[in-house]
Structures are given as C-alpha cells and as structure tokens.
Amino acid sequence: MSQGGRLEDAMNEEVKVVTKQRVAGRPKLLVPQIAGFIYCPGCHEPLAARAIAEVLEKLGMGDRAIGVFDIGCNSFLLGMLDIDAVLTPHGRPPDMATGVKRVYPDNIVFTVQGDGGLLSIGADPLLGALTRAEKITIIMLNNAVYGTTGGQMAPTSLEGQVTTTTPNGRDLARTGFPTHAAEMIATFRGVAYSARGAFNTPKNYMRTRKYITSAFQKQMDNVGLSFVEIICACPENWRLSPIDSLKWIEEKMIPEFPLGEFKNVDRIE
Numbered sequence: 001m002s003q004g005g006r007l008e009d010a011m012n013e014e015v016k017v018v019t020k021q022r023v024a025g026r027p028k029l030l031v032p033q034i035a036g037f038i039y040c041p042g043c044h045e046p047l048a049a050r051a052i053a054e055v056l057e058k059l060g061m062g063d064r065a066i067g068v069f070d071i072g073c074n075s076f077l078l079g080m081l082d083i084d085a086v087l088t089p090h091g092r093p094p095d096m097a098t099g100v101k102r103v104y105p106d107n108i109v110f111t112v113q114g115d116g117g118l119l120s121i122g123a124d125p126l127l128g129a130l131t132r133a134e135k136i137t138i139i140m141l142n143n144a145v146y147g148t149t150g151g152q153m154a155p156t157s158l159e160g161q162v163t164t165t166t167p168n169g170r171d172l173a174r175t176g177f178p179t180h181a182a183e184m185i186a187t188f189r190g191v192a193y194s195a196r197g198a199f200n201t202p203k204n205y206m207r208t209r210k211y212i213t214s215a216f217q218k219q220m221d222n223v224g225l226s227f228v229e230i231i232c233a234c235p236e237n238w239r240l241s242p243i244d245s246l247k248w249i250e251e252k253m254i255p256e257f258p259l260g261e262f263k264n265v266d267r268i269e
C-alpha cells in the first residue's frame with residue numbers, strides 16, 4: 001500500500017472516532033442555527049431552548065405549545081424553537097400569556113424571561129398573573145445581570161457582585177437584597193409549582209428538565225400557575241471564562257439561590 005493510502009486510512013479512522021464521541025442528538029423542535037450561533041461562548045441561555053424542546057417532545061405537546069418571549073438575550077430562544085411564539089415588549093410576557101391562554105386554554109402557554117425582565121420592569125405583570133392565578137408557566141433565566149444591555153445590576157445580582165452599575169460591587173445597604181423568585185412565587189396561593197434549577201452540570205441540567213416537565217404537567221392538569229427559575233451563566237458580563245463561570249455558579253450562585261422544588265401541589269386550596 002502506498003504512503004498516501006495509509007494516510008487516508010488513518011484519517012478515515014480518526015473521523016470514525018470523532019463520530020463516536022457524539023453524546024446527544026438534536027430534538028426535532030430545536031431549530032438548527034444555520035446562519036450562525038448568536039449566543040456568546042459558554043452562555044447557558046440556549047440550553048433552555050434545548051430543555052424546553054426535549055420536554056415538549058416527550059410530552060407530545062410540540063404542536064400545542066405557545067411560547068411568549070421577552071426582550072433580552074433570552075429573546076433569541078424564540079428562533080431556536082419550532083413552535084408557535086410571540087415576542088412582547090420588555091417585561092410584558094405574563095400579560096400576553098394571560099390573553100393567549102384564555103383564548104387557547106388547551107395549549108401549553110409559557111413565558112421565557114430574564115431576571116431583569118421578570119423581577120424589575122416586569123414585576124407588575126408578574127404580580128398580576130400571580131394574583132389572578134393564571135394557568136400559565138413562567139420560566140425565568142437567572143444570570144444575575146441585565147445581559148443584553150451590557151451587564152447592569154439586576155434584582156438577582158449577588159452581594160459584592162461587580163456589574164457595570166455597581167463597579168465597586170453590589171452594596172446591600174444601598175441597593176437592597178437579591179430577590180429569591182422561586183421562594184417568593186411559591187407563597188402565592190394560586191401557584192401549583194415553583195422550582196429552581198441550573199445548567200452548570202449534566203446532573204443539574206437533567207434535574208431542571210424534570211422541573212420543566214412538572215411545571216408543564218401542572219398546566220396540562222389545569223392546577224394553577226407554574227414557575228421554573230434557571231440559573232444561567234453569562235460569561236460575557238461576569239468577565240469570566242466559560243469554565244470559571246461554572247465554578248462561580250457552584251460557589252456563589254447556588255449558595256445564594258438553592259436548587260430544588262419550593263411548591264408542588266395537585267390542588268389549589
């Protein structure tokens with residue numbers, strides 16, 4: 001055999017090895033990003049699209065899901081999911097989802113929002129939906145900053161966290177305390193489910209996917225409002241590498257925002 005032939009065989013062998021390293025397929029509802037991937041390296045927000053796609057596929061609800069998306073880095077998840085979707089003005093998804101759900105009561109209607117969009121500018125629509133016990137699902141991506149607009153302090157920013165609006169670190173005496181959305185939302189009577197997950201490890205990804213499944217199931221069972229908060233890395237604004245961002249989530253974010261279910265009831269009393 002010629003030298004060239006052996007090289008070709010070796011290259012083919014290498015291709016086979018690379019092919020074997022594939023560990024996860026693509027859910028059908030996840031749209032391939034052929035025009036390029038818009039998210040920063042190491043950003044966890046696109047994982048929310050994958051998790052939602054996997055859950056909807058498993059529940060067989062892809063054709064009957066309507067996503068209501070907010071303005072923010074999370075907006076781009078809209079283009080990653082092959083489902084019906086609406087984009088609202090910043091902070092308004094719970095209002096829009098209320099209308100959509102009342103018109104289409106048999107569909108799964110869920111919002112995807114950032115921590116800024118849900119807890120600061122969108123606090124009023126959130127409070128309204130909680131008070132009215134709308135049978136919608138709210139998914140909040142907690143990256144501890146306003147990601148899109150350049151990393152300003154969000155209601156979830158940690159004590160001492162350096163952001164563009166807290167260059168010396170978040171001072172609790174001046175700016176108050178981080179908001180614990182999953183715990184707070186669990187206190188509302190019309191809420192059927194509230195949980196907080198993270199995407200920093202495969203185990204936490206799978207746990208979060210389970211939380212999203214439970215939240216959608218509560219809605220399908222017509223129990224009450226369901227909520228899932230997901231801790232997401234924003235390496236760009238945290239000024240950390242993707243790997244160091246994982247460490248920051250483990251060492252700083254999760255101690256402040258513990259993971260788990262805070263409410264899970266089958267009937268609103």
Ligand SMILES: Cc1ncc(C[n+]2csc(CCOP(=O)(O)OP(=O)(O)O)c2C)c(N)n1
Pocket residue numbers: 071072073074089090113114115116117118121141143145146147148149154
């Ligand atoms: C009414 C209104 N106010 C402010 C803005 C500017 N704005 C766009 S996105 C955003 C914050 C986004 O932060 P977050 O909701 O946490 O989403 P992330 O980008 O972190 O995913 C702000 C303040 C806007 N578009 N509309």
Ligand code: SF4
Pocket residue numbers: 038039040042043044045073143147148233234235236237
């Ligand atoms: S700015 Fe942050 S949240 Fe936005 S895409 Fe980049 S890493 Fe993700």
Ligand SMILES: [Mg+2]
Pocket residue numbers: 114115116141142143144145146147154
């Ligand atoms: Mg944010």
